[in-house]
Amino acid sequence: MSTPLDPIATLVEYLRFPSISTQQEHAPQVRACAEWLESLFKKIGLHAIAYPTEGHPIVVAKTIPDPKKKTLFIYGHYDVQPPEPLEEWKSPPFQPHIDTKEERIYARGSSDNKAPTLAHILGVAKTLQEKGSLPVNVIFLIEGEEEIGSPHLDHFLQEHQAELASDVIVISDTGMAPGNLPAITYALRGIAAMEFIVRGPAHDLHSGLFGGAVANPLTVAARLIASLHDENGHILIPGFYDDLQPQEPWERDAAKALEQVSQADQYIKELAGVEELFGETGFSTCERIGARPSVEVNGFGGGYQGTGTKTILPKEAFVKLSFRLVANQNPKIILEQASTYLRNQLPPGVSLDIIFGHYGEACLMNPTSSYGKAAREALKESFGTEPFLLRDGASIPIVAQFKKIFGVDILLIGLANPDCAMHSPNENMLLRNFFNGITLNQILLERLAQ
Amino acid sequence: MSTPLDPIATLVEYLRFPSISTQQEHAPQVRACAEWLESLFKKIGLHAIAYPTEGHPIVVAKTIPDPKKKTLFIYGHYDVQPPEPLEEWKSPPFQPHIDTKEERIYARGSSDNKAPTLAHILGVAKTLQEKGSLPVNVIFLIEGEEEIGSPHLDHFLQEHQAELASDVIVISDTGMAPGNLPAITYALRGIAAMEFIVRGPAHDLHSGLFGGAVANPLTVAARLIASLHDENGHILIPGFYDDLQPQEPWERDAAKALEQVSQADQYIKELAGVEELFGETGFSTCERIGARPSVEVNGFGGGYQGTGTKTILPKEAFVKLSFRLVANQNPKIILEQASTYLRNQLPPGVSLDIIFGHYGEACLMNPTSSYGKAAREALKESFGTEPFLLRDGASIPIVAQFKKIFGVDILLIGLANPDCAMHSPNENMLLRNFFNGITLNQILLERLAQ
Numbered sequence: 001m002s003t004p005l006d007p008i009a010t011l012v013e014y015l016r017f018p019s020i021s022t023q024q025e026h027a028p029q030v031r032a033c034a035e036w037l038e039s040l041f042k043k044i045g046l047h048a049i050a051y052p053t054e055g056h057p058i059v060v061a062k063t064i065p066d067p068k069k070k071t072l073f074i075y076g077h078y079d080v081q082p083p084e085p086l087e088e089w090k091s092p093p094f095q096p097h098i099d100t101k102e103e104r105i106y107a108r109g110s111s112d113n114k115a116p117t118l119a120h121i122l123g124v125a126k127t128l129q130e131k132g133s134l135p136v137n138v139i140f141l142i143e144g145e146e147e148i149g150s151p152h153l154d155h156f157l158q159e160h161q162a163e164l165a166s167d168v169i170v171i172s173d174t175g176m177a178p179g180n181l182p183a184i185t186y187a188l189r190g191i192a193a194m195e196f197i198v199r200g201p202a203h204d205l206h207s208g209l210f211g212g213a214v215a216n217p218l219t220v221a222a223r224l225i226a227s228l229h230d231e232n233g234h235i236l237i238p239g240f241y242d243d244l245q246p247q248e249p250w251e252r253d254a255a256k257a258l259e260q261v262s263q264a265d266q267y268i269k270e271l272a273g274v275e276e277l278f279g280e281t282g283f284s285t286c287e288r289i290g291a292r293p294s295v296e297v298n299g300f301g302g303g304y305q306g307t308g309t310k311t312i313l314p315k316e317a318f319v320k321l322s323f324r325l326v327a328n329q330n331p332k333i334i335l336e337q338a339s340t341y342l343r344n345q346l347p348p349g350v351s352l353d354i355i356f357g358h359y360g361e362a363c364l365m366n367p368t369s370s371y372g373k374a375a376r377e378a379l380k381e382s383f384g385t386e387p388f389l390l391r392d393g394a395s396i397p398i399v400a401q402f403k404k405i406f407g408v409d410i411l412l413i414g415l416a417n418p419d420c421a422m423h424s425p426n427e428n429m430l431l432r433n434f435f436n437g438i439t440l441n442q443i444l445l446e447r448l449a450q
Numbered sequence: 451m452s453t454p455l456d457p458i459a460t461l462v463e464y465l466r467f468p469s470i471s472t473q474q475e476h477a478p479q480v481r482a483c484a485e486w487l488e489s490l491f492k493k494i495g496l497h498a499i500a501y502p503t504e505g506h507p508i509v510v511a512k513t514i515p516d517p518k519k520k521t522l523f524i525y526g527h528y529d530v531q532p533p534e535p536l537e538e539w540k541s542p543p544f545q546p547h548i549d550t551k552e553e554r555i556y557a558r559g560s561s562d563n564k565a566p567t568l569a570h571i572l573g574v575a576k577t578l579q580e581k582g583s584l585p586v587n588v589i590f591l592i593e594g595e596e597e598i599g600s601p602h603l604d605h606f607l608q609e610h611q612a613e614l615a616s617d618v619i620v621i622s623d624t625g626m627a628p629g630n631l632p633a634i635t636y637a638l639r640g641i642a643a644m645e646f647i648v649r650g651p652a653h654d655l656h657s658g659l660f661g662g663a664v665a666n667p668l669t670v671a672a673r674l675i676a677s678l679h680d681e682n683g684h685i686l687i688p689g690f691y692d693d694l695q696p697q698e699p700w701e702r703d704a705a706k707a708l709e710q711v712s713q714a715d716q717y718i719k720e721l722a723g724v725e726e727l728f729g730e731t732g733f734s735t736c737e738r739i740g741a742r743p744s745v746e747v748n749g750f751g752g753g754y755q756g757t758g759t760k761t762i763l764p765k766e767a768f769v770k771l772s773f774r775l776v777a778n779q780n781p782k783i784i785l786e787q788a789s790t791y792l793r794n795q796l797p798p799g800v801s802l803d804i805i806f807g808h809y810g811e812a813c814l815m816n817p818t819s820s821y822g823k824a825a826r827e828a829l830k831e832s833f834g835t836e837p838f839l840l841r842d843g844a845s846i847p848i849v850a851q852f853k854k855i856f857g858v859d860i861l862l863i864g865l866a867n868p869d870c871a872m873h874s875p876n877e878n879m880l881l882r883n884f885f886n887g888i889t890l891n892q893i894l895l896e897r898l899a900q
Contacts, residue, residue, distance in 0.1 A: 022758035082760055088653060148758065175659065189658060193759045202723020203538060206873035208639060208844030209625065211774050212683070212744030213718060213735050215728040219675060219747050226676030229669070233662070268663065273652020273765075276798030278665040285663050294662030296763050297669050303749035304770060308472035308598065309643045309807050310532055311772050312873055313746050315723075320754060322761050324661050348726030357759050394658030423656040423762055 004129050005044070007122055007438065008098070008105075008431075014078075014114050015096040015107040021056055021079035021148045030056045030144050033078050037061075037142055044125040046140070053152040056144030060160070063124075063138045071137040072448055073166035075402070076117030076173065077146030080109035081423045088425035103431045104417075110429040111420035116172040117142055119415055119434055123441025135449035139166060143398075146173070149191070149358020150398045157405050167409075168371045168448060169402055174392045174414030175422070176433065178286070179262035182383040183390040184376055185412035186367040187290060190325035191395035192335050193298075193357030196342065198224070198317045200350045204303075205313040214313060215349040218302045221317035224342050228295050233280035235295060237341045240334065245327045245364070247291050251391070255286045258388050271419050290391025294324045295338075322357070324393060331359035360397015363410075371409045374447040379413065382440035390414075394422075413440070454579050455494070457572055457888065458548070458555075458881075464490075464528075464564050465546040465557040471506055471529035471598045480506045480594050483528050487592055494575040496590070503602040506594030510610070513574075513588050521587040522898055523616035525852070526567030526623065527596030530559035531873045538875035553881045554867075560879040561870035566622040567592055569865055569884055573891025585899035589616060593848075596623070599641070599808020600848045607855050617859075618821045618898060619852055624842045624864035625872070626883065628736070629712035632833040633840040634826055635862035636817040637740060640775035641845035642785050643748075643807030646792065648674070648767045650800045654753075655763040664763060665799040668752045671767035674792050678745050683730035685745060687791045690784065695777045695814070697741050701841070705736045708838050721869050740841025744774045745788075772807070774843060781809035810847015813860075821859045824897040829863065832890035840864075844872075863890070 017033035020026040034050040034057035041048035041061035048061035056079060065071065083093035091097035093108035105115070124138055141164065143153055157164065177183035200217040201210070230236055247255075258264060265285050269277060279288035288294070302317030304310035323334055339354050346352055366372065367389050379387040392414070402410055415437040416422060417430040467483035470476040484500040484507035491498035491511035498511035506529060515521065533543035541547035543558035555565070574588055591614065593603055607614065627633040648667040655664060680686055697705075708714060715735050719727060729738040738744070752767030754760035773784055789804050796802055816822065817839050829837040842864070849860055865887040866872060867880040 022760070023756070082754075082756060082758075084754070084756065084760075085654070191658070191761070193761070195759075200724060203871065203876070204535070204874045205722055206844065207744075207746040207748060207772055208641070208774055208842075209739065209868070209872060210718070210722055211746045211772075211843060212738040212742055213727055213729045214722050214724055216746050218750045219679070222672035222675035222747065222750070223679075225669060225672035229673075268660070272655055272660055272664050274650060274664055274799040277663050278797045278799045279663045288662040289659065292662055294657075296657040296661045296666050296761075297672065297753065298657060298760055298762050298764070299753035299755055300668045300672070300767065301751045301755050303747065304532075304534070305749055305751050306473070306532060306534065308532075309645075309770065309772065310472070310534075310748055310873070311641070311643070311746075312748050314748070317750065320759065322657055322661075322759065324658055347728045349724040349728045392658075393661060394656065418659075421653065422659060423760070424654045426653070 005122060005125055007435065011105065011115055011118055012096045014118055015110055016094055018094045019079050019109065019144065020082050021145050023082060030079060034059050034144055037078055040121065041140065045128055051156065053156060055152045058144065058153065058156050059142045061140040063134055065137045069135065069137050070449060071139060071166040073139045073141065073164065073169040074120050075169060075171045076120065076142045077113050077144065078117065078142050079144045079147050080112065081147050083108045085425060090426055104428040105431060106426055106428045108427050110427050111416035112422040112427065113173045115429040115434045116415040116437060119437030120172065120441050123438045126438060127442050127445055135445055139164060149360060151358065153398050154401050157401065161405060166406065169406065169408060169410045170413060171396065171399065171410065172413045172415050173396050174394065174412045175416040175418050176414050177258055177262060177388045177390050178264040178267045178418055180417050180430065181262055182379045182385060182387040183414060184367050184372060184379065184387050185390045185392040185414055186365045187391035188363040188399055189393050189395050190329060190331050190360055190362035191322060191397060192325060192331035192359035193322040194335055194338065195318060195320045195355045195357060197353040198350050199315065199353065201313065201315050204315050207311040207313045210313050215347045216313050217317040217350055218314055220347060220350050221302065221319050224345060225297055225319060227345055235293065237337050239337045243328050243330060244293065251291065254389050255284060259284055259286050289393035291326060293326050293329060295321060297321045324395060325362050327362045327364040329362060331361060335359065360395055361400040363399040363403065365410055369409050371411055371448065375411045375413055375444065378440055378443040378447050381443050382436050455572060455575055457885065461555065461565055461568055461884065462546045464568055465560055466544055468544045469529050469559065469594065470532050471595050473532060480529060484509050484594055487528055490571065491590065495578055501606065503606060505602045508594065508603065508606050509592045511590040513584055515587045519585065519587050520899060521589060521616040523589045523591065523614065523619045524570045525619060525621045526570065526592045527563050527594065528567065528592050529594040529597050531597050533558045535875060540876055554878040555881060556876055556878045558877050560877050561866035562872040562877065563623045565879040565884045566865040566887060569887030570622065570891050573888045576888060577892050577895055585895050589614060599810060601808065603848050604851050607851065611855060616856065619856065619858060619860045620863060621846065621849065621860065622863045622865050623846050624844065624862045625866040625868050626864050627708055627712060627838045627840050628714040628717045628868050630867045630880065631712055632829045632835060632837040633864060634817050634822060634829065634837050635840045635842040635864055636815045637777065637841035638813040638849055639843050639845050640779060640781050640810055640812035641772060641847060642775060642781035642809035643772040644785055644788065645768060645770045645805045645807060647803040648800050649765065649803065651763065651765050654765050657761040657763045660763050665797045666763050667767040667800055668764055670797060670800050671752065671769050674795060675747055675769060677795060685743065687787050689787045693778050693780060694743065701741065704839050705734060709734055709736050739843035741776060743776050743779060745771060747771045774845060775812045777812045777814040779812060781811060785809065810845055811850040813849040813853065815860055819859050821861055821898065825861045825863055825894065828890055828893040828897050831893050832886050
């Protein structure tokens with residue numbers, strides 16, 4: 001490579017792709033994004049291939065392996081969440097906008113996960129530029145289906161297990177701690193998604209002529225949702241908590257310390273834009289997010305959606321919901337338990353179709369390994385402050401798969417600012433996190449080699 | 451008028467107007483429909499005016515009053531419900547389609563209320579054609595805002611009270627009894643509509659990063675709906691049943707007789723297209739529909755509505771619901787009670803906007819007056835069978851207003867077949883009910899004159 005890549009220009013190029021994996025009509029743009037990545041890797045001197053899958057491509061890039069060096073595996077994803085609702089974006093989601101006062105870049109996928117992934121790539125590129133070689137072998141794997149549960153990754157990893165072997169895996173798809181404090185994430189929540197459809201009458205009915213005599217699918221769906229929690233936010237599905245591994249005492253202490261330093265409650269209130277927080281009694285906010293399972297309704301619809309009134313008893317209702325799970329809850333068992341629980345509550349005259357969505361296990365790691373220490377030092381050096389130990393509420397289901405398949409240490413180093421609006425309108429990335437991330441990655445290459 | 455009007459051709463013309471009162475964009479077609487009616491009345495020899503209001507026009511038509519004759523006031527409405535969901539119609543809702551095998555005409559507004567209204571008009575036209583004059587004075591009032599709660603009718607009636615004075619009021623906006631049996635309706639349910647919006651976070655949130663720590667507006671909305679009923683279908687709003695006038699013993703007997711003759715349960719199941727009925731324990735199906743109040747969710751929406759999964763905690767949810775009330779429940783009090791009940795249940799971090807919609811009181815009439823007897827005879831003669839006494843579950847809020855303002859007997863003579871799919875896709879009218887309706891109206895003019 002002759003001239004260094006401009007970090008911002010490259011990031012802007014990357015963010016322009018509407019690589020929305022869940023919407024089939026965007027498949028061509030997802031593929032174009034994979035091809036762009038492949039050529040970027042080639043440009044900085046790595047051997048790269050965008051492997052086709054039955055879904056979206058998986059991009060793998062490698063340095064020429066030196067058997068005397070340790071091997072670092074870096075995972076990221078180039079697919080993004082749908083940008084809807086579009087009207088709430090201050091700038092178009094795929095036309096990256098830099099707010100120079102806030103020092104942020106706004107675009108769908110900016111923090112989740114394009115800028116963090118690119119910080120890794122540019123860290124590698126810069127070290128190669130400056131020193132001609134890397135102190136470790138590097139393997140990048142950037143996939144295009146993380147936002148839909150990585151349906152083709154497991155098979156790919158198994159098939160390419162030998163050539164993807166490494167000493168340590170680094171993933172920066174998590175976030176900084178509340179207050180934008182640097183952190184090593186040692187736990188991720190699992191996920192299990194489902195959609196259900198309550199079907200009642202053959203067609204919408206007049207609510208005067210039938211109201212009171214026929215079960216209303218919207219009412220039934222609402223009652224099913226209401227049955228998920230008690231008034232204290234505790235989940236009521238029988239067996240739901242049976243396999244859950246409780247927190248260690250040091251974890252509750254670490255959560256408390258972080259909450260005090262970061263004023264997490266106030267910070268999270270501001271991020272969410274709510275006056276008051278609400279969750280399961282007996283746990284702090286950071287615990288509710290990182291250490292406790294949850295179930296959220298992601299979408300609900302049925303009946304008249306227009307303006308004014310239409311006095312119908314509608315024929316059906318749909319609900320999309322997803323669980324966030326913690327170690328050692330099994331997502332498949334949870335989906336089955338929920339399914340049985342919902343089915344047992346149906347009144348006469350309605351039927352229930354349940355569709356299981358994507359799922360992945362929670363992950364709990366040891367942050368005190370030698371690689372963990374190396375990462376903490378690199379974070380301290382690049383960000384100038386001691387990193388926290390964090391449980392992240394989000395899910396990266398493939399982390400558990402990586403652990404099973406490769407059996408090596410996994411380091412989760414988050415670069416996304418907590419106010420990045422990930423999955424929401426106006427997703428953004430603090431530019432200093434992006435630039436610090438490039439430096440972090442350069443230091444990390446050195447530290448991991450030792 | 452020189453040549454008789456062709457009933458079917460006239461009905462088809464009438465049904466072509468998409469006179470959807472709740473959708474502002476259809477206001478010109480609503481007005482066009484009013485003007486068409488005005489000219490139809492003029493064509494058959496009545497004095498007619500389409501009065502503008504702040505909403506949609508009110509059409510009034512009269513014979514030249516003869517002080518020696520009794521005066522019959524006939525009310526109907528020319529506005530219709532929205533036709534959505536369009537994809538479920540077998541033929542376009544505003545392109546009337548006659549199924550010659552079923553002997554039905556399919557179109558939005560066919561049974562509610564254009565064909566019954568037109569049966570009145572054509573009955574008058576035919577008698578005028580055959581005899582040159584009517585045995586009674588007739589006043590027609592056909593409004594364009596029934597489906598949105600007749601917001602301008604009350605004011606209009608008060609303003610024109612003297613010129614609209616009559617001896618008896620006839621309305622055929624109700625239906626035949628189950629089994630398409632002729633009936634006099636002596637009770638109508640009241641209505642009270644409301645919409646509420648649960649607002650939570652300032653924007654949609656990532657369900658991993660916030661799930662479990664912030665109240666989810668969809669979950670809150672679902673819990674509010676679930677709080678409306680107990681598991682026996684009894685409504686839980688405090689005070690809801692306080693003013694309700696219970697049925698007389700003869701009413702429960704009449705309901706039972708009708709249910710036996712018409713096999714109402716089986717009939718209603720087939721109409722609704724459900725395997726089993728469901729409603730408040732302790733009451734039969736006809737009672738649940740006609741004699742008991744109900745609350746139905748008409749629409750519910752929020753969060754991700756697209757295909758696939760979007761793991762968000764959405765910022766808001768909306769619910770449209772409507773009560774059907776019975777005598778002597780006061781709709782305004784009911785809306786206030788419901789509002790208080792809902793507001794008292796909110797968890798921290800969400801707010802509730804409640805918008806009251808249209809409302810109208812229930813109506814309970816005496817079916818044994820001399821005019822009631824005249825109507826029952828006319829029904830028996832035109833349909834060939836003794837009419838039933840019926841409580842109708844639907845609402846015609848202006849019936850209560852008519853009663854208050856004019857203080858005369860009101861006869862509710864339904865022509866809509868119970869399987870007419872009123873308010874639903876594929877609304878239709880049995881042609882024999884329409885033609886019998888014309889005959890019924892001719893006989894009624896004679897009987898009421900006696």
